[in-house]
Amino acid sequence: MRLSRVLRAGAVVTALALSVAACGGGKKADASDSLVDKASSAKKLTVGIKFDQPGLGLKKPDGSFEGFDVDVARYIAKELGVDAANVTFKEAQSKERENLIKNGDVDFIVATYSINDDRKKSVDFAGPYFIAGQDLLVKKGNTSITGKESLNGKNLCSVTGSTPAQNIKDKFSKEANLQQYGKYTDCISALLNGTVDAVSTDDVILAGYAAQYPGKLDLVGQPFTTEKYGVGLKKGDTKAQKAVNDAILKMENSGDWKKSLETNVGPSGYKIPDAPAITEK
Template sequence: MQLRKITAASAAVVALALTATACGSGEKDDKGGSEGGKGKITVGIKFDQPGLGQKTPQGYAGFDVDVAKYVAKELGYSEGQIEFKESKSQDRENMLARGDVDFIAATYSINDEREQKVDFAGPYLLAHQDLLVRADDDSIKSAEDLNSKKLCSVTGSTSAQNVKQKLAPKAQLQEYPTYSACLTGLQNGAVDALTTDDSILAGYAAQDSHKGKFKLAGLELSNENYGIGVKEGSDLKAKINKALEKMVSDGSWEKAVKANFGPANYEYEPAPSIGDIKK
């Protein structure tokens, strides 16, 4: 009888100790991170867009990556607690719906169709559809100048279709599997221009191997409001908006823009106000 009492008392002590340990080391703090450095946050980015989101032998680099790291820090996570996942354009909504990622910063333009499926914080960058041409080519100064020219974009690109259907119907559209292939074609004269968002074009033009070879035409063929996607109804939206506002106010936003796009002489727009969507 006495042995059972001692055993029961010992078990109670062990249970209390385990409960105290769990409460002390694994709880999330009020920022969303985890005390003791054991938590993590999963972020979707592009892996193949220089200047924005690129996986390199040294790690992950680009403007979207810098924004994601800043936001994660403001949410209470160190850089070592971030797990980056590749978010291809066609997969983004499903990744958020399934909970594969906590948020996505991947040249994710805010539009009405996407807002039916996910929530957006931001915008944090206003980009425009533009053209990239050879540095010595002064023959393309407007979209209309693309008539009879060879225009390159990736297969299925909405940017290319926008030019072909609305702006230069006589342009000879060349669809390549990747932007890198378009750049090779642009460099060797197989095509005359490449079209997509100016931020993406600037990222490619800023690469060391491309410096001085290309230039942006400086056209604003569309407005692309980059936002950070979160699962519909997530309370992260408000927290991320606060982080983005701080990133602008403390100068980190402009520093990141210049670091990632500067070599391309990218004439970027001022940081947009939260919720200010340019149609």
């Protein structure tokens, strides 16, 4: 009888140990699953985009979304087997993008996200799917700012955590007085009310704001950097990187890439560039 009780107790302990191990193993497997596998099984995705960039990523008053980045995100999702109706968009402010990916708050990011070595330490990229250049936006009639060489003593606005803000710090900190806000819409408001002399970010972003305020803002049109927009992915997810690269190439070759840019960015007068070559592999 005593031996029987000991055997039963041992069996319970073993069963519990196996149960715990199975649970732990399940979590580990989930953590290593690729975006591709999640899309295939769950049939839904959460994508980080900008909510305040006309022509690229914009949340409209009715709660819907439009823009080139929105179209790219939906196209990628479709190629991964997820319908547009099952894509949830989450705001991805510049300073939060790496954490959104690392924490699993989004499955991928399409938010004018410039590829650089510092960011690649914590996230991976697919693409690029677009190449822009940092430029300047001024109030209509401002002839004192004609490019990067005319920033002496000027109040310049960009967004905290963005590549353009870092470029200003690195290259023009002695010339320009940089003010950093959380969103570009805050910078645009400061420009319109005269708090700052210019807003600096990528030319395609600025073109969208110029189109939003016709007759009030001018794009200087002298870009001074090259910004490769990539799709932000979880570090080490090479399966997703390949799948997203394939989706970008398909969008470009089908004509949908150019059509989206013509619809969303073309009305601003911005010259649509050629599709870039994929470099992140």
